[in-house]
Amino acid sequence: MESFHASLKKECVYPVPVFEDYETAAAALFEYVHAFYNRKRIHSSLGYQTPLQVEIATLTSQMAA
Template sequence: LASVLDLHSKKIVGYSFSRSMTTELVIKAFNNAHLSQKPSEGLVLHTDLGSQYTSNEFTQHIQNHHIKQSFSQKGCPYDNACIESFHALLKKEEVNHVQYLDYQTAKLAMFQFIEGWYNRKRIHSSLGYQTPQAIEDRIRNTA
């Protein structure tokens, strides 16, 4: 699972699921996020130092969208704490409790967890006990 999290709303705004973690997978997750959010120029995309994110193909793709890429420092897990927290939560609340029958079942479960639970129903204390979707809705209604 490659996922893109909006740091303000804590919403997973883009993701892609595959059998392996490739540059194409993270580009697809980015494209999903970019399409849904339509960010203005000047956006900063923070990633870890995984080979998918440091590849020339991904770097060029990000630059073509006028987005600045920021990396975690080597050995500093705190830079990626928010997305790492999401992935840990996904494992604790979903993945570790289920034995998926096949790839398609796992893919559907990721969709249901992200879109049906995490973004729309799971409240966050850091968001004043609101959901990521509620925060995004409020932002869009005031813009």
């Protein structure tokens, strides 16, 4: 979990000096987590696949069983 928070800060929070308001910050965090981190960013703990790839593979194998 610490690795996620470090990535979140480096890639989403620190590049923006100050968010305009709470809604802007919440939208930026939502976009980072749901559009980038969970869909495009590879994770070493998942065999260098994205969480989406692992989820699709899991669902596919469950459907085949």
